[in-house]
Amino acid sequence: MKKIYLLLALLFTIGACNVAMADDFYPATYRGGPLSVESHWDFTQPPVDYYLIPPDTFNAVGGAGGETLYDGFPTHLSTSTIDWQWIVDPTNQLDGGITPTSGNGDMIALELQNWIDHMPYKNIRLQITSWWLDGRIEQPNLLPFTVYADPINNWALLDYGYVPKGQGLDPAKDYSWFDIIISPNPDWETIGFSVPNGMVIDEIDIDTISIPEPMTIGLVGIGAVLAMRKRS
DSSP, rough: HHHHHHHHHHHHHHHOOOOOOTSOOOOOTTSSSSEEEEEEEESSOSSOOTTTTTOOOOEEEOSOOOEEEOOOOOOOEETTTTSSEEEEOTTTTTTTTEESSSSSSEEEEEEOOOOOOOSEEEEEEEEEEEEETTTTOOOOOOOOEEEEESOOEEEEEEEEEEEETTSSSSSSOOOEEEEEEEOOOOOOEEOOOOOOOOEEEEEEEEEEEEEESSSHHHOOOHHHHHHHHHHH
């Protein structure tokens, strides 16, 4: 509960005077640092190809060692082409998003280019802005995550938070964020998450950075992290 109040205070501090930043509600402190990448999707128009949706913005900052970006594929978002549709928020005609049409929901996969470097770890922050077709107030069920790359031996969900509509910067949107760490640090990674039926994904922002050692807590199993949160 304390975390939610702190996050709310942060939201109003960084965004109350800047509506344009409202959906980038909890930016990573390492954004713009050496060996960082930021990708942002804002679904204001229907995607041309649901299997390959490029980010609206992509910013990559290299290091001092002449590192190059992985060129096996461009950064993109992928869904099932037949099970998604673009829809406009009925309360705001300037705001759109994508939603699964399958009754069981579906997965979104973020295919991320990254720096080819020798750092052993990678930190990731994922921000998701969403709303429900039926207007409900309910925490979105965006787990379980899937994380894979080549190579990767371990990954952990370090922390996450949720701010429901009416308590964030927009009265009609829900805000979710997730912090992940992976090792060994791959040149590319895919972050996948489930989207339940009836939920519209409004915006996605994801930051990554290669680091020499974990900045927060050591690598632990995701089950242990969630168990600790449940006990608290």
